[in-house]
Amino acid sequence: MTNIQIPAVRPQQPAAPATPAPRSSARDRGSRLLATLFLAPTIVGIVVFTVVPIVGSVVLSLFHWNVIDDPSFAGAANYREVFTDSTVLVSFRNTLVFMVFAVALQLVVALVLALAVNGRMPVWLRSVFRSAFFFPLVLSAASISVVMKYLFNQDFGVVNWLLGLVGVAPVPWLTSENAAMATVILVYVWQQFGFSFLLFVGGLNNIPKEIHEAASLDGATGLRKHLNVTLPLLSPTLLVASVVGIINALQVFEQPYVLTNGGPGDATRTVVMVIYESAFEQLRFGEASAVGVLLFVLIMTVTALQFRLSRRFVHYQ
Amino acid sequence: MSQATLSLSRTRHSLAPWARIAALAVCALLTLGPVVWTVSTSLRTPAEAFDLPPKIIPTDPSLEAYSGVFDQIDVWLLALNSTLVTALVAVGQMITAGLAGYAFARLEFRFKKPLFGLVLATMMVPLQVTIVPVFLVLKSMGLTDTLLGLIIPAFPTAFGTFLMRQYFLGMPKDLGEAAMLDGCGPWRIFRSVYAPLAAPGLAIVGVLAFNYHWNEFFRPLILETSGQNYTLPLGLVSLQGNLGTGSISVVLAGVVLSMIPAVAVFVVGQRPLREGITSAGVNR
Numbered sequence: 001m002t003n004i005q006i007p008a009v010r011p012q013q014p015a016a017p018a019t020p021a022p023r024s025s026a027r028d029r030g031s032r033l034l035a036t037l038f039l040a041p042t043i044v045g046i047v048v049f050t051v052v053p054i055v056g057s058v059v060l061s062l063f064h065w066n067v068i069d070d071p072s073f074a075g076a077a078n079y080r081e082v083f084t085d086s087t088v089l090v091s092f093r094n095t096l097v098f099m100v101f102a103v104a105l106q107l108v109v110a111l112v113l114a115l116a117v118n119g120r121m122p123v124w125l126r127s128v129f130r131s132a133f134f135f136p137l138v139l140s141a142a143s144i145s146v147v148m149k150y151l152f153n154q155d156f157g158v159v160n161w162l163l164g165l166v167g168v169a170p171v172p173w174l175t176s177e178n179a180a181m182a183t184v185i186l187v188y189v190w191q192q193f194g195f196s197f198l199l200f201v202g203g204l205n206n207i208p209k210e211i212h213e214a215a216s217l218d219g220a221t222g223l224r225k226h227l228n229v230t231l232p233l234l235s236p237t238l239l240v241a242s243v244v245g246i247i248n249a250l251q252v253f254e255q256p257y258v259l260t261n262g263g264p265g266d267a268t269r270t271v272v273m274v275i276y277e278s279a280f281e282q283l284r285f286g287e288a289s290a291v292g293v294l295l296f297v298l299i300m301t302v303t304a305l306q307f308r309l310s311r312r313f314v315h316y317q
Numbered sequence: 318m319s320q321a322t323l324s325l326s327r328t329r330h331s332l333a334p335w336a337r338i339a340a341l342a343v344c345a346l347l348t349l350g351p352v353v354w355t356v357s358t359s360l361r362t363p364a365e366a367f368d369l370p371p372k373i374i375p376t377d378p379s380l381e382a383y384s385g386v387f388d389q390i391d392v393w394l395l396a397l398n399s400t401l402v403t404a405l406v407a408v409g410q411m412i413t414a415g416l417a418g419y420a421f422a423r424l425e426f427r428f429k430k431p432l433f434g435l436v437l438a439t440m441m442v443p444l445q446v447t448i449v450p451v452f453l454v455l456k457s458m459g460l461t462d463t464l465l466g467l468i469i470p471a472f473p474t475a476f477g478t479f480l481m482r483q484y485f486l487g488m489p490k491d492l493g494e495a496a497m498l499d500g501c502g503p504w505r506i507f508r509s510v511y512a513p514l515a516a517p518g519l520a521i522v523g524v525l526a527f528n529y530h531w532n533e534f535f536r537p538l539i540l541e542t543s544g545q546n547y548t549l550p551l552g553l554v555s556l557q558g559n560l561g562t563g564s565i566s567v568v569l570a571g572v573v574l575s576m577i578p579a580v581a582v583f584v585v586g587q588r589p590l591r592e593g594i595t596s597a598g599v600n601r
Contacts, residue, residue, distance in 0.1 A: 028425060031503045035426035038416035043432060045413070045473030049451055050439045056450030116341050120334055131587065132345035135352070138583040138590070140532030142550040143572045146557050147355050150565050158354060161369045190348070195594060202595040251443045254534050258554060272445045272535075279449050280539055292446040299443060 057296075060289035067283055078290040088291060090266045091274045092298075094181065098270065099249040099302075102185045102192075106245055107238070110193045114200035115226065130201065137194040145258035148187045149174070152259075177267040180260050184268050188255050192248070196241040203237030204230070235314040243306055250299050271295050352576075359383070359573045363564030382566035383574070386556070389567065392574060394545065395552040399531060400578075402467050402548060407526040409472040411519045417473075418481025419507055419515075423493065433482075440475040445535065452539060462542045471530060477522040480596060484518035485511060521593040524586035531579055549575040 061078055065071035082088050117129050136144065151158050152173035160170040173183045207230065215229045231238075253272040256262055262269035262277075271291060279288035353373065358366055360378045363385065386392055420426070421433050444451075451470060452461065460466035493506045501509070534550045541547055547555070553571050583590070 027497075027503065031424045032426045034503045034507070035420040035424040035429075038420040038424070039426075039432065041413045042417035042436065042473045042478055045470070046436065046439050046475070048454065049470040049473070050442055050447060051435075053447035053450035053454065054442060056453070057447060060449060113341070113344060116337050119337055121338055125338070129341050129345055132348050134587075134591065135583065136348060137594075138528055138532075138579045139352075139576060140534065140550045140579070142532070142534040143553050143575055144351070146553060146568060147351055147572055149557075150569075151351060151354065156367050156369065158369070158371055161371075190351070198591055198594045247441070247443070251445050253445065275445060275448070276535075276539070279452075285449055285453075289449050292449060296443070296446045299446075300441075303441070 054296075057289045057292050060285055061293050063286045065285045067285065071286075074286055078286045079294075081287060082290050082294065085287075087266055087269065088274055091269045091271045092294075094267070094269060095250060095252070095271045097181065098185060098188075098252055099246055101182075102188050102249045102252070103242060103245040105185065106189045106193045106196055107241060109189065110196035110200055110241070111238075113193075114197055114204055115230070117201060118204045130198075133197050134194040136191045139191065141191060141254035142258055144191055145187060145255050148183075148190075149259055152183050152187075174260055175264055177264055180264060180267045184252075184256050184259055187259060188249075188252060192245075196245060199237050199241045199244075200234065203234045207233045232315045235310075236316060239306070239310045239314050243303060246302055246306065247299060250295065250302070271298075355569050355572055355576075358566050359570040361566050363566045366564050366566035366569075382564065382570035385564065385567035386571045386574060390552050390556050390571070391544075392552075392571075395547055395549045396574075398464060398546060399549040399575075402464055403527055403531045405468050406471045406530045407523045409468065410474045410477050410526045411523050413472050414474050414477030414481045414522050415512070415515055415519055417478045418483075418518075419485050419511060421478070421482040422485035423507075423511065424503065436475050436478050440479070448536070448539060455540065461540055462546055464546060466540050467530075467533075467536055467548075471526075474522070474526070477526070480522060480593065481515065481518055483596070484515060488514055517589070520586070521589040521596075524582060524589040525593045527582055527586070528579065528590060531582075 060071075062074060062076075063071040064074045064077070113129075113133055117126055117133075150156075152160075154160060154170050154172045154175060157173070159173065163171065171179060173179050211229060211233065212225070215225050251272055252270050253276070256268040256270050257273060257276075260268045262273050272295070275288050275291050275295070278284045278291065354371060357373050357375060358371065359382050360380070361368070361372075361375045362377065362379045362381050365375070365377075366382075417436070421429065421436075455461050455466045455470070458466075460469065488511060492510050496506045496510045532550060533548070534554075537548045537551045541551060544552075544555075553568070553575055556571050557568050
């Protein structure tokens, strides 16, 4: 194989002593050709399935279109409609409520468990706990929600039976407006906290042991040590966990779709559910795209806001 | 002296280890409880499925519910569809991410920075926002309601590309330079020097792709309209819809069946999965 390579390089060699440029430019050309070939699948794919669709979403949002008839220009009509449609407005409110509670709960649970797992214990036990908390992440959100629908059933669900043992009256987990959102959040957090948990375990392992020892010697104690020493050192990881957590939470779909189908009423209808329903059930592609564009703007705004806020709170070592 | 202070501070200030471990054990039970309940209920006869208190070990284990799943839905077809989609996407992503990641890490070409910026930026774009135009693009290609429609758009992976770029950047540059002095061209340097070293990174990309696409629900729900193109999660949710008053043990048996490959990947691919997730946090 090496022998085949040599003739390809050799013809260049006579020129090489005078100016080394041709030789390296041949190599550059080879490297450019290879780069083009290597990048083509990814770049073409991204352009066709992400860049064009983003532009398409914006364009579509300015048209009325039901796939069957020709599209007609609508200007801002879809956006006006979106802002006056109570279901859409409620879905944005639901999604924001979901985001705040789901992300907060997820981060707190993950952080507390990561700190606890990081304490002293046998190595095998630590890896058992780590695997247990990580496990729900590998399951499908849709099928897990099917399972949870039974567990949270008001009449024969295991959750209410367990609560009954300690004398709590049956809770209408999925059928009352207030409880339904809480249930969706619980199910979501149950499956998702492992992600932040893994990030925190990684982040805690990166903190040098000496810093904690120094803090202990200076008289810092349990909770104070964590608040004043661990948290600032963990703040870059906290930022990533909350950014990823928020972006994911704003796109929640499977849990409310399977658990409650957006109900009761519109109590758990989320923005992505509205996009799905208006596009693929009601064939209102223009309105669906307008909602999509607004969701995109919301995600970008929240993320930008977070990075701005984080400048004050994130400390890099 | 300092050792005495350290051990003193440990006993005085941190929660007693046994209490911490007991609390962790309760949390682990809560986390795994629903899964254990699912498996145990799927092994009860449909008539006993609703029994409370739920017996974790069924008195009379039966596989009746499992044969019920096979009667209600074409499990083999759904599993075949899921396997085809997941395997092809995983292999496809390993190839595209490996190649693109290498190009960004080790090759010189014009517009490298803006192109890499483009790839990074698409990590921020949620699938749900672009799904309507993506659906229309696929429709114009005649790929709606086909498995290919699920597979082809999933080939480019921004995160995978990013991960592989980091991976290749972490390899010593001298290896390639030495090969170049030996007369290797850019392709040979990739093929014989760097590509073989990339296997662990590619495993991370593959396992992440497997986990995501085996469980994927949103795109199949939109793209696949005829039952013969359903994947497992879609089939399961429709199984639950078919039953109405029927037995939960049949539904749960279906859930268990669909979990098996995911659990297998968890057992075998736990390490790459964890590394993939952790590097999502560490590298950004």
